[in-house]
Amino acid sequence: MHKEGEIAEGYQALKIGFKWVNDLRDNFIDExxxxxxxxxxxxxxxxxxxxxxxxxxxxxxxxxxx
Incomplete structure (x- = not known):
């Protein structure tokens, strides 16, 4: 995990999830x-x-x- 830049378990998933939610902001009701x-x-x-x-x-x- 450390080699890939993860500080804690799930950190990469949180980064991806944050980007997804940030992109989703305009279509929140539809999605x-x-x-x-x-x-x-x-x-x-x-x-x-x-x-x-x-x-x-x-x-x-x-x-x-x-």
């Missing part, structure tokens, strides 16, 4: 809709029932296009 819904419920104090309805509608649209 991670469930996480976005949970974020809205917990941190934005959205109504869970309404957020679930919106999530289902987003999933219907997404899978309709396949």
């Amino acid at each position: 991670l809709p469930l996480l976005n819904s949970l974020y809205n419920i917990v941190f934005n104090h959205c109504n869970p029932v309404e957020e679930l309805k919106e999530f289902v509608q987003r999933m219907k649209k997404k899978f309709k296009s396949f």
Whole structure:
């Protein structure tokens, strides 16, 4: 691990994950809709029932296009 530049186990994965999340910032709702819904419920104090309805509608649209 040390030869490859890892300081601790998983360090490289964290570096890759950080870059991925940073690149994902613009498409967060499209790429991670469930996480976005949970974020809205917990941190934005959205109504869970309404957020679930919106999530289902987003999933219907997404899978309709396949």
